[in-house]
Amino acid sequence: MGEPTDERERIAQLERRVAELEAELARTRAESAQRIRELEMMLHLAEQINQSLALPVVLHSIMQAAETLTRAEASSLLLYDPETDELFFEVATGEKGEEVKQVRIKRGQGFAGHVLATGEALLVNDVANDPRHAKVVDQQSGFVTRNLIAVPLRIGETVKGVLEVLNSRDGFFAPSDVAALQTLSTLCAIAIDKAQAHQALQELFWDLVRAMVAMLDARNPYTRGHSERVTEFSVAIAKEMGLSDADCERIRLSALLHDIGKVGIPDAILLKDGRLTDKEFAIMKRHPEIGYRILEPIDQMRPYLAGVRYHHERLSGKGYPLGLKGDEIPLDARIIAVADVFDALTSDRLYRPALAPTAAIEIIRKDTPNDIDPDVFAAFLRAWEKGLIVEQKRRPPTPSPFAVMEEIAS
Structure with a gap:
């Protein structure tokens, strides 16, 4: 049974x-x-x-991933400022993200400051009863923190920041969430390290370019500093025209390199203290094309080729090397052309002293109305009136019209 x-x-x-x-x-x-x-x-x-080398975009993507993986309502990435010994918010998501960015956190202050000081991760599911809660961020931003995870951001052996996720949508965070955030912290460190290495390489590259340009300008004592001044004037014009930061940076580097082709011009012509013969002038006119051919094989130089090759083109089609007309001439080159002519006229030359800036402006206005882009020239004048165009301090001479026009052409 x-x-x-x-x-x-x-x-x-x-x-x-x-x-x-x-x-x-x-x-x-x-x-x-x-x-x-x-x-x-x-x-x-x-x-x-x-x-990607766009670090802010990458960091924001990482913090969005942190929210998704840990089911958090908000996240933040704080970076360390060694000058003030404080943390500042590089990325802050969530509804109070913008308000949070106004806050700075001292070493040892609050959870993030504790992580900065100790280098240890924190998992706190009852923030209100934790004595380490400084409340400064909540008070200044209006955000209410219920629970959080905070992990150190290490580059090498040094803590360079803190990653946080806040307010679990499930009511609490788990140890597995800490592990996920630590992995994301490693990715942040890689992204920052890569960006810093790229920036250092870029700075070294352009330091070398500036040194090379300075050496080129120094071949002729009358053109020393010319490329740097043309660069400053060109950027001032570009900003006055409302161009983007990226456009202004491209124009900055194009202008710095605009005369690089003169490295291929013999000293006998480049330093001649009198009028160039037709044959010599024909050789001088090759420098934009020489510069183009020097830079064109280098991929990194491609964005700057237009300013180098076409800065002596004129709207009338009487410029060189290709005789382009009007809008055929890239805007970068039209901007550099105005800056180049102004600096040439307001600088001493072997055959004449510098013009006063007002005299140079009048010559450009009267003698090249068909050659200079009127919108660019108008932007130049606005920048001049605002004090953004600072010419060399020279005596106001009275040059011969022939010498002036030959210089504008060259």
């Missing part, structure tokens, strides 16, 4: 065990799916870091 009951009990036990296994399998599948999503997101971020 007891055997059927025992059999039913065994069957019930087996059914319970099967249900437990099915539940465990479902949990395992869910965890595996979550791990796969995390891995896919990490790989995507790693690819973005590898392909």
Whole structure:
């Protein structure tokens, strides 16, 4: 009589065990799916870091991923300012993100300051009762922190910042969330380190370019500093025209390089103290094309070629090397042309002293109305009136019209 009951009990036990296994399998599948999503997101971020040099965009993407992976309502990336020994918000997401960015945190202050001081990660699920909660961020931003994770951002062995996620949508954060945020912190460190290395390389490259340009200008004592001044004038014009920061930076570097082709002009012509013969002038006119041919094989130089090659083109088509007309001439070159002519006229030359700036402006206005872009010249005048165009301090001479026009042409 007891055997059927025992059999039913065994069957019930087996059914319970099967249900437990099915539940465990479902949990395992869910965890595996979550791990796969995390891995896919990490790989995507790693690819973005590898392909992009736009650090703010990459960092924002990493912090958005932090929110997604930990199911947080907000996230922030704080970087260390060694001059003030404080943390500042580089990225802050969530509804109070902009308000939070106004706050700075001292070493040892609050959770982020504690992480900066100790280099240890924090998981706090009851912020209100934790004595380390400084409340300064909440008070100044209006944000209410319930729970958080904060991990150090290390570059090498040094803590350079803190990553935070705040207010779990599930009510609490788990240790696995700490591990995910630590992985993202490593990605942040890689992105920052890569950006800093690229910036250092760029600065070194352009320091070398500036040194090379200075050496070129120094071949002739009358043109020393010419390229730097043309660069300053060109950027002032570009800004006055409302061009973007990226456009202004491109024009800055184009202007710095605009006369690089003169490295191929013999000293006998470049330093001649009298009028150039037709043959000599023809050789001098080659310098834009020489500069173009020097830079064109270098991929990094491609954005700057227009200013180098076409800064002696004129709207009338009487310029060189190609005789381009009007809008055929790139805007960068039209801007550099005005800056170049103004600096040439207001600088001493072997055959004449410098013009006064007002005299130079009048010559450009009267003698080249068909050659200079009127919009560019108008922007130049506005920049001049604002004191953004600072010419060399020279005596106001009275040059011969022939000498002036020859210089504008060259």
